[in-house]
Amino acid sequence: MAERKEDIRIVKTRKALTDAFFDMLTEMPLDEVTVNDLCERADVRRATFYKHFKDKMDFITYLIKDIRARFDREVWQADLKTTITKEYYIQYAEAIITYLLERDAAIKNIIDSPVRSAFFDLFLHENYEDTVRRLEASEEFGVPLIAPPKIMASMIVAGIAHPIIKWFDSDERCSVDDLLKYIYRFIEKMFD
Secondary structure, three states: OOOOOOEEEEEEEEEEEEHHHHHHHOOHHHHHHHHHHHHHOOOEEEEEEEEEEEOHHHHHHHHHHHHHHHHHHHHHOOOOOOOHHHHHHHHHHHHHHHHOOOHHHHHHHHHHOHHHHHHHHHHHHHHHHHHHHHHHHHHHHOOOOOOHHHHHHHHHHHHHHHHHHHHHHOOOOOOOOHHHHHHHHHHHHHHO
């Protein structure tokens, strides 16, 4: 079955909103970004925004899923039924750190926002749900896991995503290489 292409207008609208959102985050905390201002900056009508998204958090959920899908296209070299390996998680950790570093000012404004908890809870939840799906697929493929997929997904998200968030939140950061080294060690233990 051929993959259906998304309408080019939808692609352009979502890209304009995404670009405008990250531009705005370099200038202000997340809680100050309004749908009105986002639509104005993206040159997208409010009605069009609400045709695609219920509210700002629904847009942010889409954004997190879209970023995750982009990483998968770059990191995940085969379909979902292929076994998950420690190499996948190492490459994923590298991809997410690189992506966030390229948006350091925006991430800082998310961290400085009073609604940061909601954003990071959503980020962690979406990563957890995707990781559960991947682990269940790997288990069906015959990959032995050290724990049931939901428990292992919790450990993986806690061991990879949470330290990255804390690293960005810290004024006294270790080097990126050291952060990755610590994450690599964790991943090695999870898949030994």
